[in-house]
Amino acid sequence: MGTMSEIKNTTLLFVDDEESILEIADEYFRYKGYNVITANDGTVAVEVLKNNKVDLCFTDINMPEMGGVELTQHIRAHYKNIPVIVMTGFPSLDNSIKILKNGVVDFLIKPVNLEQMEFCIKRVLREHKLYVENLILTREVEDKKRIEALNRELTIKVDELNTLNKIMSGYSSIRTSAELFNSAVSMCTEILKANESGFYFYNEGMDIPYEIVLKSDENVDKFEKNLINELIIEIVKDKTPFLVKDSKNLKKDAGKIKSIIIVPLKIRGRAFGAITAVSRDISFTEKDIYYLSFLTENAAKTIENIALYENIYENLFATLSAFVAAVEVRDSYTHSHSNRVACLAVELAKNLNCTKGEINVIDVAGRLHDIGKIGIRDDILLKPDVLTKEEFEKVKEHPAIGSTIVSQLGLLNEEGIIIKHHHERFDGKGYPDGLSGENIPYLSRILTVADSFDAIASDRPYRKKLPFPKAIDIVKKNSGSQFDPDIVNELLKMSEDNILKILNSESIEKA
Numbered sequence: 001m002g003t004m005s006e007i008k009n010t011t012l013l014f015v016d017d018e019e020s021i022l023e024i025a026d027e028y029f030r031y032k033g034y035n036v037i038t039a040n041d042g043t044v045a046v047e048v049l050k051n052n053k054v055d056l057c058f059t060d061i062n063m064p065e066m067g068g069v070e071l072t073q074h075i076r077a078h079y080k081n082i083p084v085i086v087m088t089g090f091p092s093l094d095n096s097i098k099i100l101k102n103g104v105v106d107f108l109i110k111p112v113n114l115e116q117m118e119f120c121i122k123r124v125l126r127e128h129k130l131y132v133e134n135l136i137l138t139r140e141v142e143d144k145k146r147i148e149a150l151n152r153e154l155t156i157k158v159d160e161l162n163t164l165n166k167i168m169s170g171y172s173s174i175r176t177s178a179e180l181f182n183s184a185v186s187m188c189t190e191i192l193k194a195n196e197s198g199f200y201f202y203n204e205g206m207d208i209p210y211e212i213v214l215k216s217d218e219n220v221d222k223f224e225k226n227l228i229n230e231l232i233i234e235i236v237k238d239k240t241p242f243l244v245k246d247s248k249n250l251k252k253d254a255g256k257i258k259s260i261i262i263v264p265l266k267i268r269g270r271a272f273g274a275i276t277a278v279s280r281d282i283s284f285t286e287k288d289i290y291y292l293s294f295l296t297e298n299a300a301k302t303i304e305n306i307a308l309y310e311n312i313y314e315n316l317f318a319t320l321s322a323f324v325a326a327v328e329v330r331d332s333y334t335h336s337h338s339n340r341v342a343c344l345a346v347e348l349a350k351n352l353n354c355t356k357g358e359i360n361v362i363d364v365a366g367r368l369h370d371i372g373k374i375g376i377r378d379d380i381l382l383k384p385d386v387l388t389k390e391e392f393e394k395v396k397e398h399p400a401i402g403s404t405i406v407s408q409l410g411l412l413n414e415e416g417i418i419i420k421h422h423h424e425r426f427d428g429k430g431y432p433d434g435l436s437g438e439n440i441p442y443l444s445r446i447l448t449v450a451d452s453f454d455a456i457a458s459d460r461p462y463r464k465k466l467p468f469p470k471a472i473d474i475v476k477k478n479s480g481s482q483f484d485p486d487i488v489n490e491l492l493k494m495s496e497d498n499i500l501k502i503l504n505s506e507s508i509e510k511a
Contacts, residue, residue: 007032007033007034008033008034008035009035010034010035010055010056010125011034011035011036011037011052011053011054011055011056012025012029012034012035012036012037012054012055012056012057012058012121013037013038013039013045013048013049013052013054013056013057013058014026014036014037014038014039014057014058014059015038015039015040015041015042015044015045015057015058015059015060015063015068015071016038016040016058016059016060016063016087017040017041017060017062017063017064018060019040021060022038022040024114025038025058025114025117026038028114029118032118034121037052037054040063041063041064041065041066042059042063042065042066042067042068042070042071042074043065043066045057045059045066045071046066046071046074049074049075049078049079049082054079054082055082055125056082056083056084056085056121056124056125056128057071057075057082057083057084057085058084058085058086058087058117059071059072059084059085059086059087060086060087060088061086061088062088068086068088071084072084072086072104081128081132083105083124083125083128084104084105085104085105085106085107085108085120085121085124086104086106086107086108087108087109087110087112088107088108088109088110089109089110089111105124105127105128106120106124108120160287163191163291164291164294166187166191167187167191167291167294167295167298168298170183170187171183171298171299171302174302174306175306176306177303177306177307180299180302180303180306181199181212181213182213184199184213184275184295184296184299185197185198185199185213185214185215185275186215187295188275188277188292188295189215189277191291191292191295192261192277192279192284192288192291192292193279193282194277194278194279195216195217195218195278195279195280195281196214196215196216196217196220196276196277196278196280197214197215197216197275197276197277197278198211198212198213198214198215198228198275198276199211199212199213199214199273199275200212200232200273200274200275200276201272201273202232202233202236202272202273202274203236203272204237208229208233209229209232209233209236209273209274212273216278221255223255224254224255224256224257224278227252227254227255227257228260228262228276228278230252231260231262232262232274232276235262235263235264235274236264236271236272236273236274237271238264239264239266239271240264241261241262241263241264241289241292241293242260242261242262242263243259243260243261243284243286243288243289244259244260244261244284245259245283245284245285246258246259246283247259247260256280257278257279257280258279258280258281258282258283259278259279259282259283259284260276260277260278260279260284261276261277261284261288261289261292262274262275262276262277263275263289263292263293263295263296264296265296265299265300265303266300267300267303267304268304274296275292275295275296275299277292337370337454337455337458338366338367338368338369338370339367340454340458340502340503341366341367341369341447341450341451341454342362342363342364342365342366342367342450343366343502343503344366344450344453344454344499344502344503345362345363345365345366345446345447345449345450345451346359346362346363346366347494347498347502348446348449348450348487348490348491349362349443349446351490351493351494352446352486352487352490354443354446358443361414361415361418361443362418362443362446362447364415365414365415365418365419365422365443365447366447366450366451368402368406368415368419369399369402369418369419369422369447369451370398370402371401371402371405371406371419372397372398372399372400372401372402372403372404372405372419373395373398373401373402374401374405375397375398375401376394376395376397376398377394380394380395381395396423396431396432397432399419399420399421399422399423399431399432400420400432402416402419402420403416403417403419403420404416406419417441417444418441418443418444418447420432420433420444421433421435421440421441421444422444422447422448422451423448424436424440424444424445424448425448425481425482426440426445426480426481426482426483426484426485427480427481427482429481430482440484445483445484445487446484446487448482448483448484449475449483449484449487449488449491452475452478452482452483453471453475453491454503456470456471456474456475457471457503468496468499468500472491472492475488475491476488476492
């Protein structure tokens, strides 16, 4: 004890009914850097102890309401780690014995020299610190085995939580049933260290289970498949998870199978399939069946969500497609334009090595890209002459209108962004936001090329379609200004026959 940081963190409590002693002690020890609290009676000190962290207490013995003997008894009963030093001008043998029984660490006779008090404080706190450290060390030795056991248990629990979290996060980004089936089987193989995992569909109207996904580190023979099928049928009927730690316990010959788990897949209480795990070298445990049950339960919930999402998505897409069809019925010149644009955009996206997800997005965006025209009046949309400036400004609203229609439904946010920017230009002179270069979403740049090419090579209200070579020439001339050069180059790599086939040859003139 003695560094300034230790002193600043030390709180002293002085309890005495003589105000002069309290004032002197408060002033001196605050000057020395200690935190000081004073109380003129034991009852006041009790309240102080309730509301403050005290490191050491000095107390007189004889005080009006609660004396030092009662205070030391209170501290010993409620604050065993606070050392107490008693100061008195009239010590008696009886009081001395009582306070020493209450754990008082020192006894000072008044008048007390302040330097003597400071020396006493440092000594008592140093000894108390050593006492606490020794006590902690003793407890650490005594508790070492218990702590190690708790750590082992905690490690096991953390591993379990990590595994459960892995299962839940494994389903979080899944959008289709096919992804779910593959993900469930992959997680089963990884988590259970299984040699073989399968996802099967089965109900009572079927003769044998239908294998949806099967992953195995070796070829599965017909004999093993028949055994697993028989077990699945039994388990699905019982709706109860099944664990065989050692195949020797099976009444049937299990071949290479050492251990097997089968968990029925239930949705709303009805079993309609199962997930299986097979090991050829280790025995599965109750923990493994717990993990597979949790995995299967989450798979069932995800299947319900996917079914709901896919149903909503299909209904939504059908509704939006009906809007597009309504626009194309109004404008005979753009009949099937949206589908042709989608087909060409998808082909370009594939050639540009876009991901499967991006291809799906541009396919939907292509089919819906002109949905905003439903908000444009017929006298403008179907005008056979060149549009006035005011009319063209109205037409320029359709990408934003279309994006709003699609995005506000909450399921097609990416598609809404692509639709909004399919009339931007690479040089920044497009609309609605005047974006340029790579600031334009990549899929919008692809869609722009597909949309523009089909528009050039198709009949419009104000002009006839242009021949294929002329349409290609116009796209080439606008590469770098209206269009992304890389995407134009990809279009130019495609053969004329291929493009015509994609776009339905009846709408485009060959050279």
